[in-house]
Amino acid sequence: MVMIKHVxxxxPLLKSVIDSKAEEFQLMGYSRAxxxxxxxxxxxxxxxGNPEKRLFQIVEDILHLSSNIFMSYLTVQSYQNDDLMASIAALSEGSNENY
Known part of the structure; x- marks a missing residue:
């Protein structure tokens, strides 16, 4: 019987596979991995999201995650964090003027 579950x-069963992929990216120079x-x-x-997949499909997806996709993800996250920090700074400066 083949089990299908949400990703x-x-x-919990994928810790070693995910750890291995993170180490691979670290060896490639992605220190934030x-x-x-x-x-x-x-x-x-x-x-x-959280689709339903078989275990072998998820392992395959992890092992085939390319550095291009990962770098793209990190870049978007960096821009979002920069925008958030700029917004927080702007709000902080504005609230200081009121006192």
Whole structure:
């Protein structure tokens, strides 16, 4: 019997595969590559949410995650974080003027 589960439900069984992928990216020079960031990248770029898949499909997706997709994800995250920090700074400056 082949089991199909939501991607998130398989995560506990995938620790070593995700760790391996993060280490691979670190060896390629992506020092920010952690297992959690790799997982988030897969959820947002490859799976687009929490679809139902078989275990072998998820392992295949993890192992085939390209550095191009990962770098694209990191770049978008960096821009979003920069925008958030700029917004926080602008709000902080504005609130200081009121006092």
């Amino acid at each position: 998130e439900d398989w995560k 952690t297992p959690e960031i790799v997982w988030q990248c897969l959820k947002e770029k490859v799976w687009k």
